Amino acid sequence: IADRISMKLLQIASQNGISGMGSYNFVFGTEITETGRAVTGTAPQKMTITYEFTFKVLNTFTGDVYATATQEVMGVGNTFVEANQQAVKGLKNTPQLQQMLQTASERIITWYDTNLQVIKNQVESAASEHNYALALSILNSIPEQATEAYKYVAEVQGELYDKMYHKIATDMLGEMQALLSASGDDFNPAVGAYFSLIPMDSPEHKTAQKLYAEYEKK
Numbered sequence: 001i002a003d004r005i006s007m008k009l010l011q012i013a014s015q016n017g018i019s020g021m022g023s024y025n026f027v028f029g030t031e032i033t034e035t036g037r038a039v040t041g042t043a044p045q046k047m048t049i050t051y052e053f054t055f056k057v058l059n060t061f062t063g064d065v066y067a068t069a070t071q072e073v074m075g076v077g078n079t080f081v082e083a084n085q086q087a088v089k090g091l092k093n094t095p096q097l098q099q100m101l102q103t104a105s106e107r108i109i110t111w112y113d114t115n116l117q118v119i120k121n122q123v124e125s126a127a128s129e130h131n132y133a134l135a136l137s138i139l140n141s142i143p144e145q146a147t148e149a150y151k152y153v154a155e156v157q158g159e160l161y162d163k164m165y166h167k168i169a170t171d172m173l174g175e176m177q178a179l180l181s182a183s184g185d186d187f188n189p190a191v192g193a194y195f196s197l198i199p200m201d202s203p204e205h206k207t208a209q210k211l212y213a214e215y216e217k218k
Contacts, residue, residue: 057104112146132164169204
């Protein structure tokens, strides 16, 4: 059910021009309160369940709630599990929810433009630990409308991608060499798998290519 709700929230977000799952500083989620549960007196019996969803957009860095909206839904099914599933299907992209996401989006853009140093610190901290995927994820979550923050994206994104590719190449070459040492005279297809993951424009690829040619010949 949690997965179904997550997919529904992603759908609603995309319908409002918001995309992606990788925002480092913001989350769109919901609190769920069960407000009713019953078994009908009809034949055949049906199970009904009612929930109140309280939607929130939260700044995970400050803890501030940027906007909220509520929605009540009911599900009916042959079992309570089925009723739960039907209740989730009842979630709608309502005008209230649309206004909430609009308000939150405006506040998010303002936060990015007025907290550029926070973003820089997050990116630099991740990069210092060689976690370039995280650093890039933080950058990629910055909306283009946040013009000041987006200038920073243009400045450092290319360099971080280069460092990430180099790290991948180094890591994959190391794994490949370890397998070569352990394989002996038996062919191990995983060696080729690691070789294929090394970016072709990296210096490590030339080394890997030579090693793999020798391995195939052996």
